Amino acid sequence: MSVSAPPDEVLDVLRRQDPQIADVLLGEARRQAETLQLIAAENFTSPAVLATLGSPLANKYAEGYPGARYHGGCEYADAAERIAVERATALFGADHANLQPHSGSSAVLAAYAALLRPGDTVLAMGLDQGGHLTHGSPANFSGRWFDFVPYGVDPETGLIDYEQLAALARHHRPKAIVCGSISYPRHPDYALFRAVADEVGAYLIADAAHPIGLVAGGAAPNPVPYADVVCATTHKVLRGPRGGMVLCTAELAERVDRAVFPFTQGGAQMHTIAAKAVALGEASTPAFTGYAHRVVDHARVLAAALSAEGFALTTGGTDTHLITADASPLGVDGRTARARLAAAGMVLDTCALPYGDGRGIRLGTAAVTTQGMGAPEMARIAALFTAALRDEPEETARVRAEVRELTRSFPPYGR
Numbered sequence: 001m002s003v004s005a006p007p008d009e010v011l012d013v014l015r016r017q018d019p020q021i022a023d024v025l026l027g028e029a030r031r032q033a034e035t036l037q038l039i040a041a042e043n044f045t046s047p048a049v050l051a052t053l054g055s056p057l058a059n060k061y062a063e064g065y066p067g068a069r070y071h072g073g074c075e076y077a078d079a080a081e082r083i084a085v086e087r088a089t090a091l092f093g094a095d096h097a098n099l100q101p102h103s104g105s106s107a108v109l110a111a112y113a114a115l116l117r118p119g120d121t122v123l124a125m126g127l128d129q130g131g132h133l134t135h136g137s138p139a140n141f142s143g144r145w146f147d148f149v150p151y152g153v154d155p156e157t158g159l160i161d162y163e164q165l166a167a168l169a170r171h172h173r174p175k176a177i178v179c180g181s182i183s184y185p186r187h188p189d190y191a192l193f194r195a196v197a198d199e200v201g202a203y204l205i206a207d208a209a210h211p212i213g214l215v216a217g218g219a220a221p222n223p224v225p226y227a228d229v230v231c232a233t234t235h236k237v238l239r240g241p242r243g244g245m246v247l248c249t250a251e252l253a254e255r256v257d258r259a260v261f262p263f264t265q266g267g268a269q270m271h272t273i274a275a276k277a278v279a280l281g282e283a284s285t286p287a288f289t290g291y292a293h294r295v296v297d298h299a300r301v302l303a304a305a306l307s308a309e310g311f312a313l314t315t316g317g318t319d320t321h322l323i324t325a326d327a328s329p330l331g332v333d334g335r336t337a338r339a340r341l342a343a344a345g346m347v348l349d350t351c352a353l354p355y356g357d358g359r360g361i362r363l364g365t366a367a368v369t370t371q372g373m374g375a376p377e378m379a380r381i382a383a384l385f386t387a388a389l390r391d392e393p394e395e396t397a398r399v400r401a402e403v404r405e406l407t408r409s410f411p412p413y414g415r
Protein backbone atom coordinates (compact mmCIF):
# COMPACT_ATOMS: atom_id res chain seq x y z
CA MET A 1 0.00 0.00 0.00
CA SER A 2 1.50 3.27 -1.07
CA VAL A 3 0.21 6.65 0.09
CA SER A 4 -0.05 9.95 -1.80
CA ALA A 5 1.99 13.10 -1.31
CA PRO A 6 1.50 15.44 1.68
CA PRO A 7 0.33 18.93 0.69
CA ASP A 8 3.02 21.43 -0.20
CA GLU A 9 1.14 24.52 1.04
CA VAL A 10 2.41 24.16 4.59
CA LEU A 11 5.98 24.04 3.37
CA ASP A 12 5.41 27.10 1.19
CA VAL A 13 4.40 29.11 4.25
CA LEU A 14 7.43 27.85 6.13
CA ARG A 15 9.78 28.56 3.21
CA ARG A 16 8.77 32.22 3.29
CA GLN A 17 8.95 32.61 7.07
CA ASP A 18 11.85 30.35 8.06
CA PRO A 19 13.92 29.10 5.13
CA GLN A 20 16.47 27.56 7.50
CA ILE A 21 13.97 25.12 9.02
CA ALA A 22 12.21 24.66 5.67
CA ASP A 23 15.55 23.42 4.29
CA VAL A 24 15.83 20.96 7.17
CA LEU A 25 12.32 19.58 6.51
CA LEU A 26 12.91 19.34 2.79
CA GLY A 27 16.26 17.66 3.38
CA GLU A 28 14.66 15.10 5.69
CA ALA A 29 11.81 14.47 3.23
CA ARG A 30 14.42 13.90 0.50
CA ARG A 31 16.48 11.62 2.77
CA GLN A 32 13.40 9.52 3.57
CA ALA A 33 12.44 9.32 -0.11
CA GLU A 34 15.88 8.56 -1.53
CA THR A 35 17.22 6.00 0.93
CA LEU A 36 15.79 2.71 2.22
CA GLN A 37 14.18 3.04 5.65
CA LEU A 38 14.89 -0.31 7.27
CA ILE A 39 14.80 0.79 10.92
CA ALA A 40 12.41 -1.74 12.51
CA ALA A 41 10.72 0.94 14.64
CA GLU A 42 9.92 3.35 11.78
CA ASN A 43 7.19 3.68 9.17
CA PHE A 44 5.55 6.24 6.87
CA THR A 45 2.35 7.65 8.36
CA SER A 46 -0.47 8.50 5.97
CA PRO A 47 -1.09 12.09 4.73
CA ALA A 48 -4.25 12.06 6.92
CA VAL A 49 -2.14 11.38 10.02
CA LEU A 50 0.40 14.06 9.02
CA ALA A 51 -2.40 16.58 8.38
CA THR A 52 -3.94 15.88 11.79
CA LEU A 53 -0.57 16.40 13.48
CA GLY A 54 -0.31 19.79 11.80
CA SER A 55 -3.89 20.80 12.67
CA PRO A 56 -5.14 23.52 15.08
CA LEU A 57 -5.68 20.85 17.75
CA ALA A 58 -1.94 21.37 18.32
CA ASN A 59 -2.93 24.66 19.99
CA LYS A 60 -5.28 23.13 22.54
CA TYR A 61 -4.57 22.58 26.23
CA ALA A 62 -6.61 19.69 27.64
CA GLU A 63 -5.45 18.44 31.04
CA GLY A 64 -7.63 15.64 32.36
CA TYR A 65 -9.96 13.31 30.49
CA PRO A 66 -13.04 13.77 28.27
CA GLY A 67 -15.85 15.34 30.31
CA ALA A 68 -13.47 16.14 33.19
CA ARG A 69 -10.92 18.70 31.95
CA TYR A 70 -9.08 21.42 33.81
CA HIS A 71 -9.42 23.74 30.79
CA GLY A 72 -12.36 25.25 28.94
CA GLY A 73 -13.14 24.85 25.26
CA CYS A 74 -12.44 21.13 25.20
CA GLU A 75 -15.52 19.93 23.30
CA TYR A 76 -13.55 18.97 20.16
CA ALA A 77 -10.58 17.69 22.14
CA ASP A 78 -13.00 15.48 24.10
CA ALA A 79 -14.55 14.20 20.87
CA ALA A 80 -11.11 13.34 19.44
CA GLU A 81 -10.03 11.48 22.56
CA ARG A 82 -13.33 9.57 22.88
CA ILE A 83 -13.03 8.42 19.25
CA ALA A 84 -9.40 7.35 19.78
CA VAL A 85 -10.30 5.39 22.94
CA GLU A 86 -13.30 3.71 21.28
CA ARG A 87 -11.23 2.70 18.25
CA ALA A 88 -8.40 1.32 20.39
CA THR A 89 -10.66 -0.73 22.68
CA ALA A 90 -12.61 -2.12 19.70
CA LEU A 91 -9.50 -2.93 17.66
CA PHE A 92 -7.61 -4.72 20.43
CA GLY A 93 -10.58 -6.08 22.39
CA ALA A 94 -9.48 -4.24 25.54
CA ASP A 95 -11.76 -3.12 28.36
CA HIS A 96 -9.99 0.22 28.58
CA ALA A 97 -7.49 2.31 26.63
CA ASN A 98 -5.49 5.41 27.52
CA LEU A 99 -4.19 7.26 24.45
CA GLN A 100 -2.41 10.07 26.30
CA PRO A 101 1.13 8.69 26.83
CA HIS A 102 3.56 10.87 24.88
CA SER A 103 5.73 7.87 23.93
CA GLY A 104 6.26 4.15 24.45
CA SER A 105 8.51 4.93 27.42
CA SER A 106 5.81 7.13 28.96
CA ALA A 107 3.34 4.25 28.55
CA VAL A 108 5.68 1.89 30.41
CA LEU A 109 6.29 4.50 33.11
CA ALA A 110 2.52 4.81 33.56
CA ALA A 111 2.11 1.03 33.79
CA TYR A 112 4.77 0.84 36.51
CA ALA A 113 3.25 3.83 38.31
CA ALA A 114 -0.17 2.15 38.25
CA LEU A 115 0.99 -1.22 39.59
CA LEU A 116 4.25 -0.79 41.50
CA ARG A 117 5.92 1.06 44.35
CA PRO A 118 9.59 2.13 44.31
CA GLY A 119 11.80 -0.79 45.32
CA ASP A 120 9.45 -3.49 44.00
CA THR A 121 10.98 -6.45 42.20
CA VAL A 122 10.25 -6.79 38.47
CA LEU A 123 11.24 -9.58 36.10
CA ALA A 124 12.05 -8.41 32.57
CA MET A 125 14.17 -9.40 29.61
CA GLY A 126 17.82 -8.45 30.20
CA LEU A 127 19.05 -5.49 28.20
CA ASP A 128 21.82 -7.54 26.59
CA GLN A 129 19.16 -10.06 25.51
CA GLY A 130 16.78 -7.58 23.87
CA GLY A 131 15.12 -5.74 26.76
CA HIS A 132 14.31 -2.02 26.37
CA LEU A 133 15.84 0.77 28.48
CA THR A 134 12.56 0.89 30.44
CA HIS A 135 13.07 -2.75 31.45
CA GLY A 136 15.65 -1.97 34.12
CA SER A 137 18.53 -0.04 32.58
CA PRO A 138 20.55 1.76 35.28
CA ALA A 139 20.52 4.79 32.93
CA ASN A 140 16.70 4.86 33.04
CA PHE A 141 14.11 5.57 35.75
CA SER A 142 13.20 1.87 35.70
CA GLY A 143 16.63 0.68 36.84
CA ARG A 144 16.90 3.45 39.42
CA TRP A 145 13.48 3.00 41.06
CA PHE A 146 12.82 -0.73 40.83
CA ASP A 147 14.72 -3.90 41.50
CA PHE A 148 14.90 -5.58 38.09
CA VAL A 149 15.80 -9.24 37.69
CA PRO A 150 16.71 -10.12 34.08
CA TYR A 151 15.61 -13.22 32.21
CA GLY A 152 17.05 -14.18 28.86
CA VAL A 153 17.07 -16.41 25.84
CA ASP A 154 18.43 -19.90 25.31
CA PRO A 155 22.02 -19.58 23.98
CA GLU A 156 21.44 -22.37 21.45
CA THR A 157 18.06 -21.41 19.99
CA GLY A 158 17.86 -17.69 20.82
CA LEU A 159 14.30 -18.33 22.04
CA ILE A 160 13.04 -17.08 25.42
CA ASP A 161 14.16 -19.52 28.12
CA TYR A 162 10.78 -20.12 29.79
CA GLU A 163 12.26 -22.57 32.32
CA GLN A 164 14.69 -19.91 33.49
CA LEU A 165 11.83 -17.38 33.59
CA ALA A 166 9.72 -19.66 35.79
CA ALA A 167 12.64 -20.50 38.08
CA LEU A 168 13.53 -16.80 38.52
CA ALA A 169 9.87 -15.96 39.21
CA ARG A 170 9.61 -18.67 41.89
CA HIS A 171 12.85 -17.53 43.51
CA HIS A 172 12.32 -13.73 43.41
CA ARG A 173 8.48 -13.53 43.68
CA PRO A 174 8.33 -10.33 41.56
CA LYS A 175 5.46 -7.86 41.80
CA ALA A 176 5.34 -7.74 37.99
CA ILE A 177 6.70 -9.61 34.99
CA VAL A 178 7.40 -7.63 31.81
CA CYS A 179 7.12 -9.40 28.51
CA GLY A 180 8.40 -7.55 25.45
CA SER A 181 11.60 -6.70 23.63
CA ILE A 182 13.23 -4.37 21.13
CA SER A 183 14.79 -7.10 19.00
CA TYR A 184 13.12 -10.49 19.64
CA PRO A 185 11.86 -11.63 16.22
CA ARG A 186 9.41 -14.27 17.51
CA HIS A 187 6.06 -14.12 19.29
CA PRO A 188 6.21 -14.34 23.09
CA ASP A 189 4.09 -17.17 24.50
CA TYR A 190 1.65 -14.90 26.35
CA ALA A 191 -0.26 -17.86 27.87
CA LEU A 192 2.97 -19.16 29.39
CA PHE A 193 3.90 -15.73 30.73
CA ARG A 194 0.40 -15.49 32.26
CA ALA A 195 0.74 -18.92 33.88
CA VAL A 196 4.09 -17.98 35.45
CA ALA A 197 2.70 -14.63 36.66
CA ASP A 198 -0.35 -16.35 38.16
CA GLU A 199 1.79 -18.96 39.90
CA VAL A 200 3.78 -16.30 41.77
CA GLY A 201 1.00 -13.69 42.13
CA ALA A 202 2.63 -11.15 39.81
CA TYR A 203 1.08 -8.66 37.41
CA LEU A 204 1.81 -9.32 33.76
CA ILE A 205 2.80 -6.22 31.77
CA ALA A 206 3.11 -6.79 28.01
CA ASP A 207 5.33 -4.18 26.40
CA ALA A 208 4.04 -4.63 22.85
CA ALA A 209 5.72 -1.47 21.50
CA HIS A 210 6.93 -3.40 18.45
CA PRO A 211 4.26 -5.97 17.58
CA ILE A 212 1.12 -3.92 18.32
CA GLY A 213 0.66 -2.98 14.65
CA LEU A 214 0.88 -6.63 13.66
CA VAL A 215 -1.68 -7.40 16.38
CA ALA A 216 -3.98 -4.73 14.88
CA GLY A 217 -3.73 -6.46 11.51
CA GLY A 218 -4.20 -9.96 12.91
CA ALA A 219 -0.63 -10.92 12.00
CA ALA A 220 0.58 -11.51 15.59
CA PRO A 221 -1.04 -12.90 18.76
CA ASN A 222 -2.88 -10.38 20.90
CA PRO A 223 -1.47 -9.91 24.43
CA VAL A 224 -4.67 -8.20 25.66
CA PRO A 225 -6.47 -11.38 26.85
CA TYR A 226 -3.41 -12.38 28.91
CA ALA A 227 -1.79 -9.23 30.29
CA ASP A 228 -3.08 -6.99 33.06
CA VAL A 229 -1.63 -4.01 31.24
CA VAL A 230 -0.41 -3.71 27.64
CA CYS A 231 1.94 -0.84 26.74
CA ALA A 232 2.48 0.12 23.13
CA THR A 233 3.82 2.70 20.74
CA THR A 234 1.65 4.06 17.93
CA HIS A 235 4.39 4.85 15.40
CA LYS A 236 5.94 1.52 14.43
CA VAL A 237 4.06 -1.06 12.31
CA LEU A 238 0.81 0.59 13.50
CA ARG A 239 1.79 3.54 11.27
CA GLY A 240 0.43 6.31 13.48
CA PRO A 241 2.01 9.44 14.96
CA ARG A 242 4.93 9.16 17.40
CA GLY A 243 3.35 8.31 20.74
CA GLY A 244 2.24 5.70 23.26
CA MET A 245 -0.88 3.90 24.43
CA VAL A 246 -1.89 1.79 27.41
CA LEU A 247 -4.56 -0.94 27.25
CA CYS A 248 -5.83 -2.57 30.42
CA THR A 249 -8.57 -4.43 32.23
CA ALA A 250 -11.64 -2.56 33.54
CA GLU A 251 -10.42 -3.24 37.06
CA LEU A 252 -7.19 -1.30 36.47
CA ALA A 253 -8.65 1.48 34.32
CA GLU A 254 -8.80 4.14 37.01
CA ARG A 255 -5.31 3.37 38.31
CA VAL A 256 -3.86 3.51 34.79
CA ASP A 257 -5.62 6.80 33.99
CA ARG A 258 -4.40 8.40 37.21
CA ALA A 259 -0.89 7.05 36.56
CA VAL A 260 -0.82 8.84 33.18
CA PHE A 261 -2.46 12.07 34.39
CA PRO A 262 -1.79 13.64 36.84
CA PHE A 263 0.98 11.32 38.07
CA THR A 264 3.43 11.16 35.13
CA GLN A 265 2.14 13.67 32.57
CA GLY A 266 0.46 17.05 32.30
CA GLY A 267 -1.66 18.24 29.39
CA ALA A 268 -2.50 15.72 26.71
CA GLN A 269 -1.24 16.38 23.17
CA MET A 270 -4.61 16.56 21.46
CA HIS A 271 -3.30 16.80 17.88
CA THR A 272 -1.34 13.58 18.47
CA ILE A 273 -4.33 11.86 20.09
CA ALA A 274 -6.52 12.81 17.11
CA ALA A 275 -3.79 11.51 14.78
CA LYS A 276 -3.73 8.28 16.81
CA ALA A 277 -7.49 8.03 16.20
CA VAL A 278 -6.91 8.44 12.46
CA ALA A 279 -4.22 5.74 12.47
CA LEU A 280 -6.43 3.40 14.53
CA GLY A 281 -9.22 3.96 12.01
CA GLU A 282 -6.84 3.03 9.19
CA ALA A 283 -5.60 0.01 11.15
CA SER A 284 -9.20 -1.27 11.50
CA THR A 285 -9.57 -1.74 7.73
CA PRO A 286 -9.11 -4.93 5.66
CA ALA A 287 -6.39 -3.05 3.72
CA PHE A 288 -4.35 -2.78 6.93
CA THR A 289 -4.85 -6.49 7.67
CA GLY A 290 -3.35 -7.21 4.25
CA TYR A 291 -0.52 -4.78 4.97
CA ALA A 292 0.34 -6.36 8.35
CA HIS A 293 0.50 -9.84 6.82
CA ARG A 294 2.65 -8.58 3.94
CA VAL A 295 5.05 -6.98 6.45
CA VAL A 296 5.63 -10.40 8.03
CA ASP A 297 5.85 -12.21 4.67
CA HIS A 298 8.43 -9.69 3.49
CA ALA A 299 10.46 -10.00 6.71
CA ARG A 300 10.52 -13.79 6.20
CA VAL A 301 11.69 -13.42 2.58
CA LEU A 302 14.32 -10.84 3.53
CA ALA A 303 15.50 -12.99 6.46
CA ALA A 304 15.87 -16.08 4.25
CA ALA A 305 17.75 -14.07 1.62
CA LEU A 306 20.09 -12.54 4.23
CA SER A 307 20.71 -16.00 5.65
CA ALA A 308 21.59 -17.25 2.14
CA GLU A 309 24.04 -14.30 1.86
CA GLY A 310 25.79 -15.53 5.03
CA PHE A 311 24.25 -13.44 7.84
CA ALA A 312 23.60 -15.44 11.04
CA LEU A 313 20.01 -14.74 12.09
CA THR A 314 19.02 -14.66 15.76
CA THR A 315 16.54 -17.54 16.30
CA GLY A 316 17.22 -18.59 12.68
CA GLY A 317 14.52 -16.33 11.19
CA THR A 318 11.47 -14.26 12.08
CA ASP A 319 7.71 -14.42 12.70
CA THR A 320 7.38 -10.64 12.89
CA HIS A 321 8.40 -7.45 11.08
CA LEU A 322 11.90 -7.48 12.50
CA ILE A 323 15.13 -9.32 11.85
CA THR A 324 18.14 -9.46 14.15
CA ALA A 325 21.34 -10.67 12.52
CA ASP A 326 25.03 -11.15 13.19
CA ALA A 327 27.07 -9.75 10.28
CA SER A 328 30.38 -11.16 11.54
CA PRO A 329 30.31 -14.17 9.15
CA LEU A 330 30.70 -11.50 6.42
CA GLY A 331 33.70 -10.10 8.26
CA VAL A 332 32.10 -7.01 9.85
CA ASP A 333 30.66 -6.11 13.24
CA GLY A 334 27.25 -4.43 13.59
CA ARG A 335 28.56 -0.87 13.78
CA THR A 336 30.72 -1.24 10.68
CA ALA A 337 27.82 -2.91 8.85
CA ARG A 338 25.46 -0.06 9.76
CA ALA A 339 27.99 2.55 8.56
CA ARG A 340 28.71 0.78 5.24
CA LEU A 341 25.01 0.17 4.56
CA ALA A 342 24.23 3.81 5.37
CA ALA A 343 26.94 4.93 2.92
CA ALA A 344 25.09 2.91 0.28
CA GLY A 345 21.69 4.43 1.19
CA MET A 346 20.28 1.70 3.46
CA VAL A 347 19.37 2.87 6.96
CA LEU A 348 19.08 0.48 9.91
CA ASP A 349 20.15 -0.01 13.55
CA THR A 350 22.67 -2.02 15.46
CA CYS A 351 21.52 -4.07 18.45
CA ALA A 352 22.84 -6.31 21.19
CA LEU A 353 23.35 -9.92 20.15
CA PRO A 354 22.32 -12.30 22.91
CA TYR A 355 25.41 -14.35 23.76
CA GLY A 356 27.19 -13.00 20.67
CA ASP A 357 30.40 -10.97 20.47
CA GLY A 358 29.78 -7.28 19.96
CA ARG A 359 26.71 -5.99 18.19
CA GLY A 360 24.56 -7.18 15.34
CA ILE A 361 22.14 -5.40 13.04
CA ARG A 362 18.38 -4.98 13.49
CA LEU A 363 16.08 -4.19 10.60
CA GLY A 364 12.40 -4.33 9.70
CA THR A 365 10.05 -4.32 6.75
CA ALA A 366 7.25 -1.97 7.92
CA ALA A 367 8.33 1.12 5.94
CA VAL A 368 9.41 -0.58 2.70
CA THR A 369 6.10 -2.51 2.70
CA THR A 370 4.15 0.74 3.11
CA GLN A 371 6.04 1.98 0.04
CA GLY A 372 4.60 -0.97 -1.89
CA MET A 373 7.73 -3.10 -2.19
CA GLY A 374 7.23 -6.85 -2.37
CA ALA A 375 9.09 -10.16 -2.16
CA PRO A 376 11.29 -9.55 -5.26
CA GLU A 377 12.52 -6.26 -3.77
CA MET A 378 13.35 -8.02 -0.47
CA ALA A 379 15.61 -10.49 -2.27
CA ARG A 380 17.23 -7.59 -4.13
CA ILE A 381 17.84 -5.68 -0.89
CA ALA A 382 19.63 -8.71 0.64
CA ALA A 383 21.99 -8.87 -2.36
CA LEU A 384 22.60 -5.10 -2.08
CA PHE A 385 23.56 -5.59 1.59
CA THR A 386 26.35 -8.02 0.70
CA ALA A 387 27.63 -5.79 -2.09
CA ALA A 388 27.63 -2.70 0.17
CA LEU A 389 29.47 -4.51 2.97
CA ARG A 390 32.47 -5.11 0.67
CA ASP A 391 33.31 -1.44 1.19
CA GLU A 392 34.65 -0.92 -2.33
CA PRO A 393 33.91 2.67 -3.45
CA GLU A 394 32.71 1.65 -6.92
CA GLU A 395 30.49 -1.06 -5.51
CA THR A 396 29.07 1.31 -2.88
CA ALA A 397 28.26 3.86 -5.62
CA ARG A 398 26.60 1.14 -7.72
CA VAL A 399 24.48 0.01 -4.74
CA ARG A 400 23.54 3.60 -3.96
CA ALA A 401 22.37 4.08 -7.54
CA GLU A 402 20.33 0.85 -7.35
CA VAL A 403 18.77 1.97 -4.06
CA ARG A 404 17.86 5.25 -5.70
CA GLU A 405 16.25 3.41 -8.60
CA LEU A 406 14.31 1.23 -6.15
CA THR A 407 13.04 4.19 -4.13
CA ARG A 408 12.09 6.03 -7.34
CA SER A 409 9.90 3.05 -8.29
CA PHE A 410 8.35 2.93 -4.78
CA PRO A 411 8.11 6.54 -3.50
CA PRO A 412 6.81 6.72 0.09
CA TYR A 413 4.32 9.49 -0.70
CA GLY A 414 3.48 8.77 -4.31
CA ARG A 415 4.89 10.74 -7.20
Ligand SMILES: Cc1ncc(COP(=O)(O)O)c(C=O)c1O
Residues within 6 Å of the ligand: 041, 103, 104, 105, 106, 108, 132, 134, 180, 181, 182, 207, 208, 209, 210, 233, 243, 244
Ligand atom coordinates in the same frame (compact mmCIF):
# COMPACT_ATOMS: atom_id res chain seq x y z
C1 LIG B 1 9.91 -2.72 23.76
C2 LIG B 1 9.92 -1.22 23.75
N1 LIG B 1 9.44 -0.54 24.80
C3 LIG B 1 9.42 0.79 24.84
C4 LIG B 1 9.89 1.54 23.78
C5 LIG B 1 9.92 3.03 23.92
O1 LIG B 1 9.24 3.75 22.96
P1 LIG B 1 9.57 5.31 22.77
O2 LIG B 1 10.84 5.38 22.00
O3 LIG B 1 8.38 5.84 22.03
O4 LIG B 1 9.71 5.92 24.13
C6 LIG B 1 10.41 0.89 22.65
C7 LIG B 1 10.92 1.66 21.51
O5 LIG B 1 11.40 1.18 20.54
C8 LIG B 1 10.42 -0.53 22.62
O6 LIG B 1 10.90 -1.20 21.58
